[in-house]
Amino acid sequence: MSSAAITDTVSPAGVNWHSDEMKARRKARYAADRRLQIYGIIAITFALGFLAILVGSLSFTGYKAFTQTVATVEIVLSTAKVDPANIGEADWRGIVRGALRGLVPDMKRSEERKFFEMFTSSAPFLVRDAVVADPSKLTGKSSFAIPMADPVDQLAKAGISRDVPENQRRINDKQIGIYDQLVANGVISTPFNWGLFFNADSRFPELAGLAGAISGSFWSLLVCFLISFPIGIAAAIYLEEFAPKNRITDLIEVNINNLAAVPSVVFGLLGLAVFLGWMGLPRSAPLVGGLVLALMTLPTLIIVTRVSLKSVPSSIREAALGVGASKHEMIFHHILPLAMPTVMTGAIISLARALGETAPLLLIGMNAFITSPPEGVFAASTALPTQIYIWADSPERGFVSRTSAAILVLLAFLVLMNGIAIFLRQRFERRW
């Protein structure tokens, strides 16, 4: 445009860029830009708002589960009471009760039953296991942290109100009195609840933890990854690079796209029928869970891999073929390495989705009540989402906060996995 056009004149082509009509037109176009931006900001605000509400409410109910009320009890042991060669056979119940009695010396015999109920009923086993783990405790005085039973824990965390009439709460006035006395004596404390991560499931909320669910999820995802990753990549490479374009491959393509949209519960039914019913694999096993999740993630993984293979510029293919690379060399030396960051991102995001998947795991029995972490892919186990499902169904007050806490743990794992995906994408992204 000539400098004359800057003043209010008509340009050589006969267009007057400074006419009111032109100005109004441009103004409308800028306004459209701004509108689009505002819509975007509103949408993001909404999304973030809901996320904040979700995490906020979960944290509000769940934070209590991250601490556990415990009593620190001193127990004097000797080889006379416990046979070092046979630690498990000793009268642990008697030993622990004796030590607990020592906390409240003036206790009446008739009140003892209610008093012992204030501590977790597994206290003898906890002490026994601690001694087995560290036999040096066999002689002399050592202190043990004994979790309080759920009602006491609730009382400590203000989950049970003292104002409620006695017959409507699970802890009576006498027990409250003892509790206050224990607090005054400095016996009670509320440390971080490591048991939430290192204990397996239990009927008693104070002992219930996610160790079984976390390792169940870990094994399932491992199986899922080991199966879906190689198969998905191989299938994608074949379809994208080798398969002839004909009716059959079209049909396969359509079916893969459809499979990606099939509700996950259907894969659960399939797993139930095929893996449990027909192949006779064990129920509730992470192996079966992983297989089902692999079926579910395969279509997505194939689609992601194909897209990323396709997005490698054809100039790279030509460069490789041009120096005499064979097709498999072209794919494995050039195309796949370039596509890999995207493939990995896709794989991790599909795994994250598989981690949160509940319905198919319920169908193959991964919602069983199992009190020890699985020792491998064949042992019965739960998974994080099914554990949440089980706890959400449990009546004890303690499980309410544990359910929220478990959801927070699951979310933390999801965020972690997506974080890894983003990291991989940024770290290995190639420009050409």
Added chain:
Amino acid sequence: MNIMSEAAVEKALDKKMSTVNFKMVGKDVSVYYGEKRALFDVNLNVRKNTVTALIGPSGCGKSTFLRTLNRMNDTIEGCRVVGKITLDTDDIYDPTVDVVELRARVGMVFQKPNPFPKSIYENIAYGPRIHGLARHKADMDEIVENSLQKAGLWNEVKDRLQEPGTGLSGGQQQRLCIARAVAVSPEVILMDEPCSALDPIATAKVEELIHELRSNFTIVIVTHSMQQAARVSQRTAMFHLGNLVEENETDKMFTNPDDQRTQDYIMGRFG
């Protein structure tokens, strides 16, 4: 239309040796993209240690013909080649032909510089490595240095061999691609508009390079620039609408072409 009569070509083939030294011989080459026919019975011979320029208006089939020479067209869905093309005496479309070997013997440089997103060293070393041309690291180092020397790039990159090839300038990238093609020791190098993305200085370097490569290699180059064809080639072939119009000595082509269409094109009357 052709410099040699069909009969002469036949005869040359029969004797498995020609009086004029033909490196590649194309006989009645037609190419179809699906239903669409892009080349019509092209008879074009490529002489040994000669630079042959392919010229002609856009869409006339220069690239298509060039890509038939190392079967790069195989990678295009629905592309079909009929006719016969020989490299020395081997029919390159024979079903028993090993394309990998063919492409090692007939290298290619593309219009857009396309180095691998790897180090400069690795760009050159890749071809020799897959073909097993170097037994030891020292051999490979030598191949890399030689190729870069031949491509006139050695002095510019010798201190940064481990840096990515994609970090070079466009002209350097193109010379890297030429070095990459040279590293495999091909007999023929095909170049599809190798200078179209380069500035005049980089173009001059590449042209100089083509000049030097001629003593060792047979070169076929597609170009849109008449000046370039005149500068670098000894023989020129003119295509029009999928037909080979004329193939001749470059000097004759630009001064006194046999075909009116060549004259028109060179004069800039169409294209």
